[in-house]
Amino acid sequence: MYSTCIHCHASLGANETIEQFPVGRRLAFDPAKGRLWVICPQCRQWNLSPLDERWEAIESAERLYRDSKLRASTDQVGLARMRDGTELIRIGAPVLPEMAAWRYGPRFETRYRRHVIGVAAAATIVGGYLVAGPVLGVVAGGAWGAPMNVLSLGRILVGARRVVARIDDEEGPGTLTSWHLATSRVIALPDDPLRWGISIQVKRQDVAIGRYGKVADAKDPRITLSGERARAAAGMILTRANSTGGRRRAVDDAVRLLERFDSPQRGYLQAAAIFRNEGSSMKRGGIAALPIELRLAMEMATHEESERRALEGELAALEASWKEAEEIAAIADSLTLPEQVLTRLERLAGRL
Ligand SMILES: [Zn+2]
Structure with missing residues (x-):
C-alpha cells in the first residue's frame, strides 16, 4: 500500500476510520464503479488506489457515509466528515434521504446538555438583561411609574446602552443592545430564497461591540x-x-420537534406564524419569548445547517477535481497492466 502522493510525493496522512485502508485523511470513492482515491493534502491531486486493496475499503466507506449525520451532497458528489476528521467523498447518485443529515437525534442532546452546564454561570447575567428588555419597553415609552431598586435600574441601563452586536447595512452602521434584541421578530418573506427574515429595531450609531452608546429608544428605527x-x-x-439552556424535558421536546421539521427553515416559519397570530403579547420579548422547545429546535437546526453549508462550499471544487481524476481512472482501468506497475512507472518517470 502506498502512503505518498504520486504527483508531489508528499505524505498522504493516515486515518483511523477505515480499518482496511488507513491511508489518507480525505478519501474519495465511487461505489458503483468500485474506485477509491486518496486526495493529497498538499497538491490536492487524486491518487487512485491499487485494485486489490479497494473493495473492502469501499464497502466500509459506503457504510460510514450512510451512517454519517454530517454530510452534504450535489447530484454527483457527496461529502461526509467523520468524527476523527477524516473526510469521505462519495461519487454517484445521492443517498436518500439527505434531509436526515441535519437531524440531530440523541447525540445532540448530550452535546446540548454539556453546553447548558458550560454557560450556566454566565447565563444568569445575560438572562437578567433579556428580562430587562420588555420592562424597558415600557420605560422608554415614558412610563417611569413602577418603583425599581438600584440593581434592576442599573441592569436596565446597561442593557439599553451596551452594544452586543452590530448590523451594518446599506443605511450605514447599526448597533443592537439587549433592549433591541427583545424587539426581534421572525417574519415570513415568501419571495425570498430563505423564506423568512428578522425584523428588529436598531440604533443608528457607530459604536463598537462591548462599548456603551446612546440609550435605546422606542423610536429607534x-x-x-x-x-x-x-x-x-x-x-x-x-x-x-437559549444561553440559560432548557430543562431535560424542554431539550427532549426540542429534539422531537426538530425531527418533525421537513426542512431547516421550518422552525423559523413556525416562529413567524406565532409572531403574526399572537400579536402584541409576543412582540414584547422578541425571539427570546418564543416557546423554549421551539427556540432550542431553531438553534439546533441553525447549527446543523451552518455546518452543512460549510461542507457544501467545498463540493463544487471537489466535483471539478473528480471529473479530472475520473478520466485518469478510466484510462488506468482500461489498461491490462496492474496499477502498481503503473504507479511505479509514474514514479520512475518523475525521477527521469
Ligand atoms: Zn500531492
Whole structure:
C-alpha cells in the first residue's frame, strides 16, 4: 500500500476510520464503479488506489457515509466528515434521504446538555438583561411609574446602552443592545430564497461591540434583515436567548420537534406564524419569548445547517477535481497492466 502522493510525493496522512485502508485523511470513492482515491493534502491531486486493496475499503466507506449525520451532497458528489476528521467523498447518485443529515437525534442532546452546564454561570447575567428588555419597553415609552431598586435600574441601563452586536447595512452602521434584541421578530418573506427574515429595531450609531452608546429608544428605527444577515442575526439572538439552556424535558421536546421539521427553515416559519397570530403579547420579548422547545429546535437546526453549508462550499471544487481524476481512472482501468506497475512507472518517470 502506498502512503505518498504520486504527483508531489508528499505524505498522504493516515486515518483511523477505515480499518482496511488507513491511508489518507480525505478519501474519495465511487461505489458503483468500485474506485477509491486518496486526495493529497498538499497538491490536492487524486491518487487512485491499487485494485486489490479497494473493495473492502469501499464497502466500509459506503457504510460510514450512510451512517454519517454530517454530510452534504450535489447530484454527483457527496461529502461526509467523520468524527476523527477524516473526510469521505462519495461519487454517484445521492443517498436518500439527505434531509436526515441535519437531524440531530440523541447525540445532540448530550452535546446540548454539556453546553447548558458550560454557560450556566454566565447565563444568569445575560438572562437578567433579556428580562430587562420588555420592562424597558415600557420605560422608554415614558412610563417611569413602577418603583425599581438600584440593581434592576442599573441592569436596565446597561442593557439599553451596551452594544452586543452590530448590523451594518446599506443605511450605514447599526448597533443592537439587549433592549433591541427583545424587539426581534421572525417574519415570513415568501419571495425570498430563505423564506423568512428578522425584523428588529436598531440604533443608528457607530459604536463598537462591548462599548456603551446612546440609550435605546422606542423610536429607534425597525429594519428587516434577509438572507445571510437574517441567518447571522438569528444565530446570535438564539444563542443568547437559549444561553440559560432548557430543562431535560424542554431539550427532549426540542429534539422531537426538530425531527418533525421537513426542512431547516421550518422552525423559523413556525416562529413567524406565532409572531403574526399572537400579536402584541409576543412582540414584547422578541425571539427570546418564543416557546423554549421551539427556540432550542431553531438553534439546533441553525447549527446543523451552518455546518452543512460549510461542507457544501467545498463540493463544487471537489466535483471539478473528480471529473479530472475520473478520466485518469478510466484510462488506468482500461489498461491490462496492474496499477502498481503503473504507479511505479509514474514514479520512475518523475525521477527521469
Ligand atoms: Zn500531492
